[in-house]
Amino acid sequence: MASVRVFVARMAGLAVYGPDGERIGKVRDVVVSLRVDSHPPRVLGLVVDLSARRSIFVPMLRVADIAPTAVTLASGSVNLRSFDQRPNETLVLGQLLNSPATVREGGTEGSVVDVAVEPTRTRDWVITKVALRFRRTRLARRPRVEVYGWEAVSGLDVAAAQGADRLLAVFDSMRPADVAAALSRLPDDRQRHVVDALDDERLADVFEELSESDQRELLGYLDDDRAADVLEAMSPDDAADLLGELDDDEAGRLLELMEPDESEPVRRLLRYEWDTAGGLMTPEPITLGPDVTVAEALARVRNPEVPPALASMVFVVRPPTATPTGRYLGCVHAQQLLRAAPFELVAGMVDADLPQLGPEAGLGEVTRYFASYNLVAGPVVDAEDHLLGAVTVDDVLDHLLPQGWRDRDLAPGEVHGGSVPVANGAADRTRDGQVHGA
Structure with a gap:
């Protein structure tokens, strides 16, 4: 690469050439997949405007060089279908720039004016730097612009930067444990929007991975009939654990609303103390x-x-x-x-x-x-x-594990449920279509 670190705003309009030197089009935008945590988002590829007034998607693996004046593609197939943005994707120039963001240390608020992308040792590209513009002050006649590492800035994760419908689409491709971790960090109104939109089976899977405090809070948001439906869809041992956290009247009311076949194994589990084999077991082995x-x-x-x-x-x-x-x-x-x-x-x-x-x-x-x-x-x-x-x-x-272990924020590199929460269902995105420059 002619440049290891590239600021995206400077890429807009750059000419794009094939491996044979033929001009293909120009860069319109950069596609990234925001995450549900503070780790750097992955760059999926470029949106390239063809001379035929049509835009296509070019995966970053097909980008051989990014120079100050042009982008050169490597040999290989490129899908020539018109670009269609997917729910888990964010356009840097079209959607991320001008977004509000906050510096974690100090809480200063600004707006995004540019981001820098860099390749990793695994050939993936990620966003590493964010340029923020701050409001003018009495002592500064011009707005101040400063560059921060991605981890130093909050407000640009998938939950904050994407609409609720897109957020739900991203959650649909994630493991329940990762959805639970992301859901617990959302504002109350966004949490409830997600809970309302998820079907009972999916919500039950997520409930099983939530902390006890989040379970109680969200169960209290549901009306009794839906709460009973979600409990029916949960594993009996998880449902018993949740009901054991409620007062006797509330737990009894929900048990009465459950179907008898679903509530009976839960009632049996509730007879045992939570820290015994009877309280820990699932009544549905093979x-x-x-x-x-x-x-x-x-x-x-x-x-x-x-x-x-x-x-x-x-x-x-x-x-x-x-x-x-x-x-x-x-x-x-x-x-x-x-x-x-x-x-x-x-x-x-x-x-x-x-x-x-x-x-x-x-x-x-x-x-x-x-x-x-x-x-x-x-x-x-x-x-x-x-x-x-x-x-x-x-x-x-x-x-x-210590009580409340699900409430802990993950340290960088720590895993939850077997994987670091990531919101990119298209990690290795390829598209069928014609081959250009193969």
């Missing part, structure tokens, strides 16, 4: 009869709605197979199923020697159990050998 084949068992394990921890083990029981089940026979690890012939019966593979947890086992005992047997899921069995449910390691970690 339960099979002894005459089930390996092929049928693997089909249950492959169900995308089963969490990975629960899919690590199936439990073999006498009928009925719904919890509380008939007599518990033992468990079969998913790896065992993968090594067996599809026609074999699970009854011949049962691990009957693995100790079980009683529903009254305390958190310390449950933790030692997982550490001793190197498990991610374990059976909870009562004194009459009925399988009541299964505890998973994520439930244990959730209760071992």
